[in-house]
Amino acid sequence: MSKTLDKKHPNNSHQEEVNYITVDYTMKSWFITKDHKRIGMLYLATVLVFFFVGSVAAGFVRFELTSPTGQILESETFNRMFTAHGVVMIFFFLLIAIPAVLGNFFLPLMLGARDLAFPKLNLLSYYLYLGGGLFGVVALVSGGVDTGWTFYTPLSSMYSNSQVVLTITAAFITGFSSIATAVNFIVTIHKMRAPGLTWFRLPLFVWAHYATSIIILLGTPVVAITLALVAVERLFHIGVFSPEYGGDPVLFQHMFWFYSHPAVYIMILPAMGVVSEIIACFARNRVFGYEFIAASSLAIGGLGFLVWGHHMFASGESYFQAAFFSLMTSLVAIPSAIKVFNWAATLYKGMIYLTTPMAYAIGFLGLFVIGGLTGLYCSNLGVDVHLTGTYFIVAHFHYVMVGGTIMALLAGIHFWWPKMTGRMYPEIWGKIGMLVIFSGFHMTFMPQFILGFLGMPRRYHYYHFAPEFQAYNVFSTAGAGVLAIGFMIPVVYLLLSLKHGAKAPANPWNAKGLEWEKTDRVPITHNFREIPVVTEEAYNYSIDDEPPIEAKYTKFGAVMEEKS
Amino acid sequence: MKELKFSPTQATEYATRHDVLFYALTALVVLFTVLVGVAVLYLMIKYRASNKNVDRTKRIHHHLGIEIAWTVIPTILALIIFFWGLLLFKEVKTPDKDSSDIYVIGKQWMWQFQHPNGIRENNELHVPVGRPVKITMISQDVIHSLYIPQFRVQFYTLPGRYTSMHFTPNVVGKFNIFCSMHCGADHSKMGGYIHVLSPSDYTKWLENGGNRFSKNSESMIKSGLKTFAKNGCSNCHGGADTYRAPSLHGLIGRKRKMNDGRVVIADEAYIRESILTPYNNVVEGYEQIMPVYDLSEGEVLELVEYIKSLSRAPSMFEENEKVYKNTRNHVKNISNSGEINLEMRVDSGVSQSSVQQVQHVSEQN
Ligand SMILES: [Cu+2]
Numbered sequence: 046m047s048k049t050l051d052k053k054h055p056n057n058s059h060q061e062e063v064n065y066i067t068v069d070y071t072m073k074s075w076f077i078t079k080d081h082k083r084i085g086m087l088y089l090a091t092v093l094v095f096f097f098v099g100s101v102a103a104g105f106v107r108f109e110l111t112s113p114t115g116q117i118l119e120s121e122t123f124n125r126m127f128t129a130h131g132v133v134m135i136f137f138f139l140l141i142a143i144p145a146v147l148g149n150f151f152l153p154l155m156l157g158a159r160d161l162a163f164p165k166l167n168l169l170s171y172y173l174y175l176g177g178g179l180f181g182v183v184a185l186v187s188g189g190v191d192t193g194w195t196f197y198t199p200l201s202s203m204y205s206n207s208q209v210v211l212t213i214t215a216a217f218i219t220g221f222s223s224i225a226t227a228v229n230f231i232v233t234i235h236k237m238r239a240p241g242l243t244w245f246r247l248p249l250f251v252w253a254h255y256a257t258s259i260i261i262l263l264g265t266p267v268v269a270i271t272l273a274l275v276a277v278e279r280l281f282h283i284g285v286f287s288p289e290y291g292g293d294p295v296l297f298q299h300m301f302w303f304y305s306h307p308a309v310y311i312m313i314l315p316a317m318g319v320v321s322e323i324i325a326c327f328a329r330n331r332v333f334g335y336e337f338i339a340a341s342s343l344a345i346g347g348l349g350f351l352v353w354g355h356h357m358f359a360s361g362e363s364y365f366q367a368a369f370f371s372l373m374t375s376l377v378a379i380p381s382a383i384k385v386f387n388w389a390a391t392l393y394k395g396m397i398y399l400t401t402p403m404a405y406a407i408g409f410l411g412l413f414v415i416g417g418l419t420g421l422y423c424s425n426l427g428v429d430v431h432l433t434g435t436y437f438i439v440a441h442f443h444y445v446m447v448g449g450t451i452m453a454l455l456a457g458i459h460f461w462w463p464k465m466t467g468r469m470y471p472e473i474w475g476k477i478g479m480l481v482i483f484s485g486f487h488m489t490f491m492p493q494f495i496l497g498f499l500g501m502p503r504r505y506h507y508y509h510f511a512p513e514f515q516a517y518n519v520f521s522t523a524g525a526g527v528l529a530i531g532f533m534i535p536v537v538y539l540l541l542s543l544k545h546g547a548k549a550p551a552n553p554w555n556a557k558g559l560e561w562e563k564t565d566r567v568p569i570t571h572n573f574r575e576i577p578v579v580t581e582e583a584y585n586y587s588i589d590d591e592p593p594i595e596a597k598y599t600k601f602g603a604v605m606e607e608k609s
Numbered sequence: 610m611k612e613l614k615f616s617p618t619q620a621t622e623y624a625t626r627h628d629v630l631f632y633a634l635t636a637l638v639v640l641f642t643v644l645v646g647v648a649v650l651y652l653m654i655k656y657r658a659s660n661k662n663v664d665r666t667k668r669i670h671h672h673l674g675i676e677i678a679w680t681v682i683p684t685i686l687a688l689i690i691f692f693w694g695l696l697l698f699k700e701v702k703t704p705d706k707d708s709s710d711i712y713v714i715g716k717q718w719m720w721q722f723q724h725p726n727g728i729r730e731n732n733e734l735h736v737p738v739g740r741p742v743k744i745t746m747i748s749q750d751v752i753h754s755l756y757i758p759q760f761r762v763q764f765y766t767l768p769g770r771y772t773s774m775h776f777t778p779n780v781v782g783k784f785n786i787f788c789s790m791h792c793g794a795d796h797s798k799m800g801g802y803i804h805v806l807s808p809s810d811y812t813k814w815l816e817n818g819g820n821r822f823s824k825n826s827e828s829m830i831k832s833g834l835k836t837f838a839k840n841g842c843s844n845c846h847g848g849a850d851t852y853r854a855p856s857l858h859g860l861i862g863r864k865r866k867m868n869d870g871r872v873v874i875a876d877e878a879y880i881r882e883s884i885l886t887p888y889n890n891v892v893e894g895y896e897q898i899m900p901v902y903d904l905s906e907g908e909v910l911e912l913v914e915y916i917k918s919l920s921r922a923p924s925m926f927e928e929n930e931k932v933y934k935n936t937r938n939h940v941k942n943i944s945n946s947g948e949i950n951l952e953m954r955v956d957s958g959v960s961q962s963s964v965q966q967v968q969h970v971s972e973q974n
């Protein structure tokens with residue numbers, strides 16, 4: 046299929062090149078593609094649609110909360126809104142975003158492989174995800190769910206008059222999509238590394254996805270069974286969780302969180318992988334304590350399965366049970382702290398370029414440190430009995446999941462955009478967008494810590510019993526407005542860049558890694574013209590490396606002079 | 610606009626102790642955030658690419674000592690915080706011996722509070738300042754969670770199982786009651802206030818019959834005794850163990866051995882389960898002959914309070930005995946009218962038990 050390309054060097058050619066995008070423009074070629082890069086792009090588009098849906102729901106929630114007695118919605122609708130927000134954001138956006146988009150696209154490139162191990166399975170996983178998503182949309186349109194994304198029983202299994210079963214089916218199907226992706230990643234990482242690419246030469250992005258895939262594989266079946274049991278109890282009145290039929294209501298929470306706590310790491314570990322790549326690149330330095338960062342990913346993966354009980358400290362858990370879970374939770378914070386310190390140390394004696402991806406990566410640090418440290422409150426038995434179920438928890442996990450995952454997703458997209466699309470975006474707008482998002486984020490969620498300490502329960506529509514909560518809620522909603530504008534900015538300039546963006550060189554950042562050094566400007570369908578051989582450690586940066594592309598060449602329409 | 614609040618009122622001593630830990634944690638979190646923040650910003654500025662005048666030679670990428678240091682120090686801090694929290698949690702889990710009981714039923718979407726003296730309140734609770742209160746609660750439908758932020762405590766209110774919490778308010782005032790577990794459409798309306806009254810106000814409140822729902826309320830023990838009689842519990846359970854059934858006197862707090870080998874401490878939850886699912890808890894040495902009763906959670910709570918009263922200290926017991934005497938007459942009157950067939954056992958049970966009770970107490974001393 047390849048028209049022979051430019052003679053001397055395939056990179057930097059001005060001719061119409063054949064790459065994974067231009068190889069075939071038909072719609073059909075996209076929808077039956079087995080190319081991991083195209084599938085990654087399909088995921089990106091779909092994930093963004095869900096992000097939009099989830100954000101609109103969040104907008105309604107925040108708007109309602111500007112008054113102690115609500116604005117325009119009935120409580121029943123309000124409950125459906127926050128549930129829609131949670132379900133869509135978690136099951137259809139956060140759990141998927143980084144692994145399925147960036148992981149799909151870059152794992153094979155980083156490994157020096159021509160594709161994932163099972164390209165058809167990869168396509169299937171996309172359609173499972175899409176199918177699950179469609180079920181979710183049908184559930185939303187046909188009345189929605191009002192149980193909260195956690196589906197606590199017996200509210201979900203007995204009392205709720207909403208589309209519980211449909212929504213559960215949606216999450217169930219999407220779970221299988223994740224499992225398929227995880228299997229694919231694990232096999233690819235084990236079997237398809239380029240010659241010379243030993244385990245300890247792998248980029249940390251790969252390590253992070255390896256740990257994530259293991260968690261997905263161990264955890265997702267459990268939540269799938271749990272949700273299926275809820276549906277069974279709801280449909281056939283077989284007692285599992287409802288005391289009326291001889292079930293145990295708290296059992297559900299144990300089974301649910303056995304998966305859903307590790308799920309937090311499914312969202313955050315890939316984010317950490319992205320950040321490791323970016324910080325190393327723009328500090329022109331090898332990542333400090335590579336082994337410790339890699340090992341801490343695995344430690345988080347393991348310990349993460351032993352902490353689920355911290356969601357039930359107020360459920361009447363026995364003293365020793367609670368003590369165990371609290372202890373494990375306090376300890377699981379340590380590997381994350383180690384990573385943060387190692388990233389900071391990577392900056393030491395670095396050659397630091399504050400590009401847009403780097404700005405997002407530093408922003409990630411800022412939000413993740415706060416998110417992680419506030420987890421200490423939630424892990425603490427004494428304090429959590431006051432804070433559990435309040436806005437403090439909401440603020441905490443938004444700092445981790447939104448702060449962590451979305452900042453890293455944006456960092457990653459900005460970092461690899463030139464490789465994914467062959468275009469640059471205007472550097473200046475990149476930084477403006479980052480600043481707006483970063484400040485909007487703090488404005489939205491800082492006040493929620495105080496609200497939680499004051500005792501405002503989460504999932505409250507009215508707070509007429511405590512009107513003093515209003516000031517913080519109004520402030521938070523204003524922040525959400527800023528955040529919304531912030532998210533618009535990158536969407537606009539990235540879309541525009543597809544048409545007007547300056548053509549990106551093959552390695553605009555002068556980064557290390559097979560995906561930058563051994564591929565075309567935009568990779569061809571099978572990634573590499575010849576399989577690369579790896580002879581050096583990851584992140585073999587030095588201060589003498591060429592600097593990243595200058596900002597003036599990133600403007601719309603800019604043309605870079607040819608280097609001889 | 611009203612004054613901005615940064616922290617909820619501390620209305621118990623526990624709340625104060627809780628906040629010390631909360632602020633200590635906050636100091637730690639701020640310290641680490643600033644530490645990391647300053648370090649990152651400093652390095653970013655110092656080693657910015659445009660700054661050519663810094664030493665970038667002899668880069669290090671591994672340092673075992675540093676790695677150990679920043680693993681061990683946070684671990685130690687985390688452990689200290691963990692044990693501190695554990696101490697507080699112990700306090701939260703252990704009610705005072707001489708707490709007064711309050712029973713709570715949660716249902717979509719209201720809180721029903723029941724005082725042992727029979728006063729019932731909905732979504733409002735009156736308690737005297739300075740007296741420890743123990744709450745025993747159960748839900749009639751979904752999971753709720755009783756939350757009083759000014760006391761810094763909350764616990765789930767579960768269907769099918771008692772949970773409990775306790776507090777000793779030390780500030781007179783009106784505080785929030787929330788349901789902090791999403792429980793359906795009107796979750797956010799499932800709240801109200803707890804009124805902590807001065808002793809004299811509390812007495813006045815009691816004298817006025819407590820509330821507007823029922824003027825002359827009957828004590829829970831009394832209603833419990835009636836339910837006990839009406840359901841024929843006294844046919845089997847008397848003042849002393851018989852071959853038929855164990856006595857319920859002095860039951861609460863005792864270790865019970867089940868015929869499947871389990872040893873259970875008889876608490877409120879145990880009593881409830883013994884009544885509603887007797888087949889799950891058959892006491893060693895007895896046949897499983899106790900029938901299954903279909904009682905409302907309210908009735909069960911009254912039975913629990915009544916059975917607990919059979920174990921109270923003698924001084925308290927005499928007081929109860931007066932109640933029984935009156936009740937006996939009362940119940941007799943009803944039974945004469947043919948409503949209830951009351952057995953003599955109740956009478957003998959009461960007098961026997963006071964003897965047994967004294968023995969029980971002297972054994973303990
Ligand atoms: Cu968790």
Ligand SMILES: [Cu+2]
Pocket residue numbers: 718752753754788789790791792796799
């Ligand atoms: Cu409730």
